[in-house]
Amino acid sequence: MFKIITFLLFVLLTPFASFANYAEVDLRAKNVPERYEKRLEDLVKYLIEPYKKNDELKARAIFAWIGYHIEYDMFKYDVISEKKKGARYTKRKMRTGDAFKTRVGVCGDIADLYERMAKSAGLEVEYISGYAGNNLTMDDLDDSGHAWNAVKINKKWYFVDATWGVSGDYTAFDNVDSLAKHRKEIRKRRRGDVDVSKNRTLNDNWFLVPPERMVKTHFPRREKNQHLSRPVDMKKVLRENKRRMEKEKRGKKR
Helix, strand or coil, rough: HHHHHHHHHHHHHHCCCCCCCCCHHHHHHHCHHHCCCCHHHHHHCCCCCCCCCCCCHHHHHHHHHHHHHCCHHHHHHHHHHHCCCCCCHHHCCCCCCCCCHHCCEHHHHHHHHHHHHHCCCCEEEEEEEEEECCCCCCCHHCCCCCEEEHHHHHHCEECCCCCCCEEEEEEEEEHHHCCHHHHHHHHHHCCCCCCCCCCCCCHHHEEECCCHHHHCCCHHHHHCHHCCCCCCCCCHHHHHHHHHHHHHHHHCCC
16 A cells, blocks of 8 residues: 555656755765764754755755665554554564664654654654545545654745655565564664665655645644644545545446
């Protein structure tokens, strides 16, 4: 589901907000000297050093670092979404640790990491949980739980989805089939034995998305996190999506 939704959104949606040429910022974030990656505070300080007076570029540097250096933990996703069942696979046993140290995580870990780094950079930021996807209906909610961030730039709120902000293969543990193997891989990453950086492309569709566009695909559990003067009724949108899709389906059968 995660890969399908990400692909559909990448293909169907046009770019949202691209305020500047981020090539220099992205390159700096991709090639951080190892000595700055031991502590989160040191990393953030290095990333934002040239952009101390520019909140947009601070936000971008953090987005880019996560995009280039964090992998999506498919094994953990399968466990918490109950795609792997049984006593061996439980949410309680999923001890993956700090995504900054392990370089892997699911959307909640990634949004949490973005929030921590953004706060360290002096940005006003929110962690948001809810549901995300294209043409969601009420029937899809069990498979559409997601987490992302809002960040304030020049006194306005924009959205950042660092999980969906990467194009290309950036998943980890697709073939891991036990908690023991998963923990072994986590330990390797904690020791720095695995280079998780890959050839990736950042997807600008999910950086600094305006509220009126973000709400078309991302539905926070709390309406105030939409950052709209008139919040959208999520249930109403989901019901309308279902009616429209059912109508389209009936039309194709004729």
